[in-house]
Amino acid sequence: MSKNTKIVIIILLLCISLxxxxxxxxxxxxxxxxxxxxxxxxxxxxxxxxxxFGDYVFVARIDEEIKNLHGSAEATDLWMPMTTYAITxxxxxxxxxxxxxxxxxxxxxxxxxxxxxxxxxxxxxMLEEDQYYILVASGNSDGSIVQAAATxxxxxxxxxxxxxxxxxxxxxxxxxxxxxxKYQRPRFKAMYEE
Numbered sequence: 001m002s003k004n005t006k007i008v009i010i011i012l013l014l015c016i017s018l019x020x021x022x023x024x025x026x027x028x029x030x031x032x033x034x035x036x037x038x039x040x041x042x043x044x045x046x047x048x049x050x051x052x053f054g055d056y057v058f059v060a061r062i063d064e065e066i067k068n069l070h071g072s073a074e075a076t077d078l079w080m081p082m083t084t085y086a087i088t089x090x091x092x093x094x095x096x097x098x099x100x101x102x103x104x105x106x107x108x109x110x111x112x113x114x115x116x117x118x119x120x121x122x123x124x125x126m127l128e129e130d131q132y133y134i135l136v137a138s139g140n141s142d143g144s145i146v147q148a149a150a151t152x153x154x155x156x157x158x159x160x161x162x163x164x165x166x167x168x169x170x171x172x173x174x175x176x177x178x179x180x181x182k183y184q185r186p187r188f189k190a191m192y193e194e
Contacts, residue, residue, distance in 0.1 A: 031116070032118070033119075034117050034119045034120070035121070036119060036120070038121045038150060040149065040150075041053075042149065044150055045151065047172070047173070047176040048176050048179050048181045049181045050136050051176050051180045053138070053149060053183040054137055054138055055095055055138050055188070055190070056136070056137045056145065057092075057093040057095065057134065057137075058092045058093060059093070059133070059156070059164050060089045060090060060105070060132070060133055061090060061161070063086040063087055063088055063129065063130075064086050064129055065084075065085055065129065066084045066085060066086055068082070068084075068110040068111050069083075069110070070082075070111075070113045080108055080119050081110030081119050082107065083107055083126070084105070085104070085106075085107070086102045086103070087103060087104075088101065089103065090132075090164065091164065093170075094180075095193070097137075097145070097192050098193070098194050103192045104145075105135065105145055105146075105147070106144060106146040107127065107146065108120075108124075108147065108150075123151050124150035124153070125153070128155070131155060132156040133156060134173050136152035136153075137152070139187065139188035140188055141188050143188070143192075144191065145190045
């Protein structure tokens, strides 16, 4: 192999290395987030109003994300993405949803097909699999349940189901429910009630 051939090969290898490094770095970047301001009929920063708006308050483990719907042929009436999760309810604080059985839980927000970004209501976050949350949910006319407000998914800093009832957030939500500010709206029974 001549000296010039070796130099060309080295330059080509360096170029390939730089391009692949740039590709790997770009693919590991987080998905950009777009927050949308919602028109709230309650003060979503007041947990007593949030639980008063909701039909159900329960502790659940997020089992998995099932699907993400967006304004497309499959969901033409959505103005923003909606994500569906499989969750397992461990304890009911308000209402009586089936426990220890996977059920579907819907929330506004998800990956937008048009912009490849995460679209959420202001104050909201996506749910994480294998984590525990206090969820405030509303029943829909079709029997499904949906997150009641952007601030209605409260992540618990626990590692097991046994730690939940002794957590301060759990105790706080028991108090918020006792002092809830009821919001007058049509109420629907969830298909997952016991």
